[in-house]
Amino acid sequence: MIKCKSSKSSMVNGVQSNISAFFVSKAFDGGSKQMLNGTIVHDIFQKAAISSDFSPERIQTFAAEALKSPNYLGQMYSLKLTQADMRQEVEEYLPSLSEWAKNYLHTSPQAGQKQLTLKLPSDGALSKQDATCSVTVTDFMDIEENIWCPRFGLKGKIDVTAGVRIHRRGRKPTERIVPLELKTGKETNSIEHRSQVILYTLMSSARRCDPEAGFLVYLKTGTLHPVVGNHMDRRELIKIRNSLAHHVGNNRIKIDGKSQMAPLPAIVSDQQACKYCPQKRNCAVYNRALERDPVENCSEYPQAFVQSESEHLSQVHLQYFSHWLLLCTLEAHTMENKGGRRNIWLQTAQQREKSGGCAGNMQLTGDVSVLSDGVYKHSFERKVGDQTLTGLIVGDRIVVSDQDSVLIGLATGYVTEITVSGVICSLDKNLSKYSSNTVFRLDQDEGAGGLSTHLGNLSMLMENTPTRPPQFIDSLSSVLPRDAKDTVANILKGLNKPQKQAMKKVLLSKDYTLIVGMPGTGKTTTICTLVRILHACGFSVLLTSYTHSAVDNILLKLKRFKIGFLRLGRAQKVHHDILPFTEESCRAKGIQTLEELEQLYNKELIVATTCMGVKHPIFSRRRFDFCIVDEASQISQPVCLGPLFYAQRFVLVGDHQQLPPIVQNAEARSLGMDESLFKRLEHHSDAVVQLNVQYRMNSAIMSLSNALMYEGRLECGSERTANAVLQLPSRAQVEKELDLYVCQPQYSAWVQAALEPNSPVCYLDTSEVPAPETVEKSGISNHTEAILVQALVTLLLKAGCRASDIGVIAPYRQQLKAISSLLQGDAFKALEVNTVDKYQGRDKSVIIVSFVRSNPEGNLGELLQDWRRLNVAITRAKHKLLMLGSAPTLRRYAPLEKLLCHLQQEDMISFENESLIAEFVKFSLMQVTSSSCLLLPMRRYPESTCDKNKNLFRF
DNA sequence: CCTCTGCGTAGAGGA
Numbered sequence: 001m002i003k004c005k006s007s008k009s010s011m012v013n014g015v016q017s018n019i020s021a022f023f024v025s026k027a028f029d030g031g032s033k034q035m036l037n038g039t040i041v042h043d044i045f046q047k048a049a050i051s052s053d054f055s056p057e058r059i060q061t062f063a064a065e066a067l068k069s070p071n072y073l074g075q076m077y078s079l080k081l082t083q084a085d086m087r088q089e090v091e092e093y094l095p096s097l098s099e100w101a102k103n104y105l106h107t108s109p110q111a112g113q114k115q116l117t118l119k120l121p122s123d124g125a126l127s128k129q130d131a132t133c134s135v136t137v138t139d140f141m142d143i144e145e146n147i148w149c150p151r152f153g154l155k156g157k158i159d160v161t162a163g164v165r166i167h168r169r170g171r172k173p174t175e176r177i178v179p180l181e182l183k184t185g186k187e188t189n190s191i192e193h194r195s196q197v198i199l200y201t202l203m204s205s206a207r208r209c210d211p212e213a214g215f216l217v218y219l220k221t222g223t224l225h226p227v228v229g230n231h232m233d234r235r236e237l238i239k240i241r242n243s244l245a246h247h248v249g250n251n252r253i254k255i256d257g258k259s260q261m262a263p264l265p266a267i268v269s270d271q272q273a274c275k276y277c278p279q280k281r282n283c284a285v286y287n288r289a290l291e292r293d294p295v296e297n298c299s300e301y302p303q304a305f306v307q308s309e310s311e312h313l314s315q316v317h318l319q320y321f322s323h324w325l326l327l328c329t330l331e332a333h334t335m336e337n338k339g340g341r342r343n344i345w346l347q348t349a350q351q352r353e354k355s356g357g358c359a360g361n362m363q364l365t366g367d368v369s370v371l372s373d374g375v376y377k378h379s380f381e382r383k384v385g386d387q388t389l390t391g392l393i394v395g396d397r398i399v400v401s402d403q404d405s406v407l408i409g410l411a412t413g414y415v416t417e418i419t420v421s422g423v424i425c426s427l428d429k430n431l432s433k434y435s436s437n438t439v440f441r442l443d444q445d446e447g448a449g450g451l452s453t454h455l456g457n458l459s460m461l462m463e464n465t466p467t468r469p470p471q472f473i474d475s476l477s478s479v480l481p482r483d484a485k486d487t488v489a490n491i492l493k494g495l496n497k498p499q500k501q502a503m504k505k506v507l508l509s510k511d512y513t514l515i516v517g518m519p520g521t522g523k524t525t526t527i528c529t530l531v532r533i534l535h536a537c538g539f540s541v542l543l544t545s546y547t548h549s550a551v552d553n554i555l556l557k558l559k560r561f562k563i564g565f566l567r568l569g570r571a572q573k574v575h576h577d578i579l580p581f582t583e584e585s586c587r588a589k590g591i592q593t594l595e596e597l598e599q600l601y602n603k604e605l606i607v608a609t610t611c612m613g614v615k616h617p618i619f620s621r622r623r624f625d626f627c628i629v630d631e632a633s634q635i636s637q638p639v640c641l642g643p644l645f646y647a648q649r650f651v652l653v654g655d656h657q658q659l660p661p662i663v664q665n666a667e668a669r670s671l672g673m674d675e676s677l678f679k680r681l682e683h684h685s686d687a688v689v690q691l692n693v694q695y696r697m698n699s700a701i702m703s704l705s706n707a708l709m710y711e712g713r714l715e716c717g718s719e720r721t722a723n724a725v726l727q728l729p730s731r732a733q734v735e736k737e738l739d740l741y742v743c744q745p746q747y748s749a750w751v752q753a754a755l756e757p758n759s760p761v762c763y764l765d766t767s768e769v770p771a772p773e774t775v776e777k778s779g780i781s782n783h784t785e786a787i788l789v790q791a792l793v794t795l796l797l798k799a800g801c802r803a804s805d806i807g808v809i810a811p812y813r814q815q816l817k818a819i820s821s822l823l824q825g826d827a828f829k830a831l832e833v834n835t836v837d838k839y840q841g842r843d844k845s846v847i848i849v850s851f852v853r854s855n856p857e858g859n860l861g862e863l864l865q866d867w868r869r870l871n872v873a874i875t876r877a878k879h880k881l882l883m884l885g886s887a888p889t890l891r892r893y894a895p896l897e898k899l900l901c902h903l904q905q906e907d908m909i910s911f912e913n914e915s916l917i918a919e920f921v922k923f924s925l926m927q928v929t930s931s932s933c934l935l936l937p938m939r940r941y942p943e944s945t946c947d948k949n950k951n952l953f954r955f
Numbered sequence: 956c957c958t959c960t961g962c963g964t965a966g967a968g969g970a
Contacts, residue, residue: 003965031967038967146964157965185968276970397963412963428963453962547960570963612961639961662959779957811958837958863958 001148002241002248004156004199030620036075037089038184040066041219042159044090045097045182049140049160054101059094066090068592069373076594077601078620083594093184096222104224106136106165135215135224139163141177146429147203148409150345152238153245155409158200164215178211179204187218189225195237198229202237207407252329259667261290261326267306274305284309285462289318290325312464324458324638327673332451334665341445345405349441356391357444359423360403364440368432375413376430381422383439394418395572396444398425403439410434412445414572453612454638461641470687471510479507480537487536491529496693496717499526503533505689506626506651514632514681514688515653518714519705519875520696520843523653527630528557530651534626535563535605543608544643545630548573550841551608554630555581558606566600568609568616611635614642626651631841632678636661640677654678657709658872659840693717696843698724700760701874701881707902708895709871725757726846726879729800738923750910751920754792755799760880763900763909764788765887766854769917773854779814780861785850785884786818788917791924792848792882797827798924804830807844809873811836811863815852836863836873847877851885851896860892867895874899 044062048054066072067087076086142161149155160180167173179200183193197214204211216225229237243265253262267287274280284306310318336342343352349360362380369377392398392415400411413427423442431440473479480488492500499522506513517523527543531554534541543565545551552575555567559577567574567581574582586600601618609616611629627647632640633654639661644650660674682688692713694702699722706712716722728734735755753759771784789808796806808823810816813835820833832844853864863869874881887909890896903909912920 032969034969035967040967042967144965155965159966183968272970450962573961610961615962634960659958664959666956775956777957813957835958859956861956861958863956866958869958 001150001153001155002245004154004196004203031075031079033079033081033085033089034185036072036079036081036086037093039075040072040086040090041093041097041184042182044094045217045219046143046160048097048101050143052140054098054105056094056098059097063087063090063094070587070591073591073594073597074617077597078617080621093219096219100217100219100222100224103222104135104137106138133166133168135226136165136167137162137180138165138175145179146409146411147200147207148341148345149203149206150342150408151206152202153241154199154203156200156203158204160217161204176211176213177204177208179214180217181214182217182219184219187221187223189216194227194229195233197227198233199237201227201229202234252326252333259326259330261322261329263291267291280305281309281462282459285313285318285321285459286325288313289322310462313462317462321458321462323671325455327668327671328451328454328458328638330665330668330671331663331673334668336450338664341399341443344399344401344441344443345408348405349403352441352443353391357396357446358441359392360439360441362403362423362440362442363438364431364434364436365422368430370430371426374428375426376428377416377424378413378427378431379422379424380440380442392418392423392442392444397446398442399445400427400431401441401443403441405441410440415442451638453615453642454636457638457641457645460645468511470512470684472686473508473510476504476507484536484538488533491532491536495526495529498689498691498693499529502526502689502691503530505687506530507533507537509649509651509687512650512652512681512687514678514684515651516682516688516690517653517655518690518692518694518710519655519658519871520694521691522695523630523691524553524557526691527554527628527653528561530628531558531606532561532563538605539625540605540623541607542624542627542643542647543606543630544611544613544627545632546611546635546639547631548610549575550631551610552578553841555608563606564604565606565608566604568607568613568618609643611639611642614646619646623647625649629653633676634659634661634840635676635678636663636673637675637677637680652678652681656682657868659837659866659868662837695721696878697875698722698760698879701877701879703906704761704881704899704902705871705875708874708899709867724879725760726801728755728757728796731755731757731799734795734799750912751795753910754882755795757879759908760877761883761903761906761908762881763883763885763903765909765911766884766917767886767888768911768913770914771854771884771886773852773858775858776814780812780852781814781818782850782852782854783818784917785852785854786815786822787921788884789819789848789850790822791921793823793828793831794924796846801846802830803828804832805845806831806848807839807842807846807876808833808848808850809836809839809876810850810852811861811869811873812852815850819850836869839876840872843876843878845878846880846882847873849873849881849883849885851883851890853893854886854889856889864890864893864896870895870899 043066044059047062048059051058067083067090076083140160140162142158145158145161147156147158158179159182162178162180164176164178165173166176179197181193181197181200193216197216201211201214204214213226213228216227218225247264251262252259267283268274277283287306288310349358352358353360359380359382361383363383364378365381366379371377394415394417396415398413398415399409400413401408402410411427411429411431413425415423415425417424425442492503495503502513502515515523515526517526531541531543543551543554548569551567551569555565555578556575558565565581566583566586567578568583571579571582571584579585583600591597591600601622607618607622607624624647627643627650629635629640629643629650629652631654632652633656640652654676656676656679660679661676663669663673665673690713692710693715695717697705697716699716702714702716706714738751750762750764753762766785766788769784771782771788773780773782793806793808797803808819808831810819816833816835823831823833851864853861887900891900900909
């Protein structure tokens with residue numbers, strides 16, 4: 001869909017429009033006083049319209065409220081404007097707002113006096129003869145009506161949807177519902193303004209009776225201009241739309257199986273238009289980097305800016321730009337196809353419900369309450385009561401449409417609560433005006449924004465700034481302030497050697513430092529300490545990571561040391577204990593003036609947010625001494641760059657031997673999109689410091705990862721870590737029970753080892769069991785492995801292990817489902833079943849890994865081919881690591897082959913056959929069924945039923 | 956083949 005805003009640069013000019021479709025980042029169109037004024041005046045007009053009160057007093061009140069609203073204060077901060085400036089600007093408009101209402105609003109006493117000239121369509125329902133008429137607005141039907149119109153491929157927001165009465169001399173008045181477009185700029189009545197109204201008229205016609213006309217409201221003068229688009233006008237606009245859509249939609253082509261950026265239409269040669277175009281740099285860099293026939297080779301050469309905007313860039317820079325533009329384009333395409341908004345109109349609610357992420361057949365119940373300005377609380381109930389709701393989760397962003405996908409995108413908002421038969425959510429629109437039997441669908445809204453942050457950052461990287469290889473300062477004494485020395489020395493006391501080295505490296509860096517944190521080496525602690533040291537030295541720090549939870553992890557630690565910080569980001573995503581530090585909470589304590597806001601933004605040395613949060617107004621002004629990026633090895637390059645622009649020096653913390661950034665498009669991945677900035681910069685070994693002393697795994701578990709990935713560099717931090725084993729208080733009892741229960745000649749070595757604290761690593765080869773995989777559309781699972789996991793967990797719990805100390809890991813979601821469905825009940829509640837990816841950064845005392853894949857010659861998935869994923873899976877356990885899988889299948893994966901070889905050498909593999917496994921499973925399951933509560937003492941068997949000397953299982 | 960987290964939007968006007 002193409003946005004309807006009809007400014008010259010986005011709708012009319014070929015190349016410019018394409019460039020602006022790529023780069024919609026704020027950074028290039030940072031706004032202006034006039035734009036902010038426009039927004040605020042719109043706001044005031046719309047508030048007056050909602051309350052049907054355009055009296056000067058009321059309008060003054062609305063203006064005063066707007067001038068201290070959080071959002072506008074933020075923008076004033078960005079633009080370095082004062083509230084007084086802004087007030088003056090806005091107040092100029094207020095009288096004409098009242099004036100406009102007096103002239104055109106029918107509730108006003110002398111309404112309908114103004115004569116307008118309508119240019120009527122020749123075949124229109126309006127009259128041909130008299131072009132002069134008067135118009136009154138009778139009703140405000142909607143404000144900021146959101147229209148997504150698949151029929152024309154257009155989307156947009158209509159400022160005001162109004163009922164109007166058109167009077168013509170000697171005729172009966174005509175009633176229409178028409179779009180009003182408000183303008184605060186010059187009364188140009190220009191082609192751009194008129195085109196925008198024509199498109200809105202067209203979009204309105206898809207929702208209701210064709211209004212045939214719309215109106216431009218110029219608020220500076222308070223005048224109203226009718227705009228009637230005839231068939232030809234509409235056709236021409238749609239043609240422009242189609243050509244733009246074509247270039248945006250077909251921005252990549254495949255040649256010999258390889259994708260590349262498709263050529264754009266010829267660059268425009270309008271010096272006047274280019275002069276002020278916000279996309280100037282992007283246009284120039286794009287042209288230099290991607291066009292086969294760059295303009296400098298052209299004979300006529302009107303775009304001198306292409307040269308001046310890009311001459312600082314070398315071939316390497318341009319290559320980086322075009323390479324990542326392609327990668328982002330490929331990835332954006334895949335993401336859009338996957339969970340894009342188009343499914344709202346392409347799929348019925350029933351279809352979409354099956355794949356999850358949609359709730360159809362919903363009706364409004366109860367009243368809609370106003371939570372705050374522009375936030376309305378709605379309760380929906382399922383019309384057909386017996387169906388359970390699937391897919392939607394609290395916190396999801398949603399789009400509300402009507403069930404038949406005619407009124408698409410009526411409102412957007414967030415799910416706040418899920419009940420048995422309904423959903424409660426906060427929406428940006430009040431839907432109570434729709435009749436009570438309107439049926440709605442709520443769709444999960446995934447891919448908003450696309451990759452605009454990536455591209456915006458990429459563009460910013462192309463800015464003309466000095467570059468150089470990493471440099472370092474010679475001595476610490478020159479960086480440490482004298483009065484901070486003692487504090488710093490004190491803080492350093494708690495650290496181990498590599499951690500201390502890391503601190504030193506950071507302090508001595510002039511540009512950047514990479515901290516490689518191998519599993520369990522205390523990355524969070526190290527970052528926390530680093531922040532404390534930098535804080536003590538009086539440095540400002542921007543603290544970021546890709547996820548909210550990673551940011552909050554560090555902040556939770558920092559909070560304990562009473563270090564002050566400001567946390568940016570949506571309250572709903574922030575950890576509960578960190579909420580008091582968020583901008584939102586601080587503002588709630590009463591920020592009315594720009595000075596107070598500036599104070600808040602500048603108060604703390606430490607500011608924390610996610611990498612994607614760099615669009616915040618604070619970054620248009622504030623700069624930091626250091627930027628620390630946690631989990632940097634999991635962040636794609638263009639995203640990681642974002643926060644770095646705002647700091648003098650930066651520190652990336654991560655481990656490229658663990659999971660890389662997620663890239664959905666296979667081609668983009670193969671072209672290197674999953675290479676993080678962390679990995680790329682690791683080549684500068686001067687800037688790298690390794691944390692190799694770990695406090696998580698005991699020595700046996702650690703040895704796996706050392707053999708697989710770290711070539712023996714990983715060390716245990718203490719004897720205690722190295723020798724720590726699983727404590728199972730009731731183990732003896734369980735083993736006795738086992739003895740009593742199963743008395744067969746082949747005692748299961750594996751089951752015994754699984755419970756034995758002194759064998760921390762056990763691998764069960766299920767190839768003889770056998771345990772074949774199941775491949776379904778929804779994913780891959782392995783039922784037998786799931787049962788074995790259940791049996792093991794049951795046994796561990798029985799032996800006295802706490803459920804919260806056990807973690808189950810599988811590479812596939814479908815397997816997690818299979819396992820979870822077996823582990824129902826309160827006793828398993830605290831147990832965590834999750835994917836490898838989700839376990840990154842975490843640990844548990846006991847980890848059970850189910851590898852799932854087991855087939856004689858079938859396909860190998862991509863997941864298990866990745867060394868890094870396996871490395872993560874085997875480094876989560878502190879005391880005991882139990883693995884299940886079919887060795888012959890798994891040996892076809894190179895990483896697993898290496899792991900299995902090592903396990904074999906160490907004699908950590910057991911083979912079991914079907915009957916043994918069956919007995920073991922039967923035993924453990926019997927325990928489940930025989931006692932409803934697992935943690936009660938076990939039923940005792942009579943002594944006589946067991947032959948003690950044999951120490952065997954028995955039926 | 957199947958791993959998943961971030962993003963509030965669309966439009967504010969200038970020349």
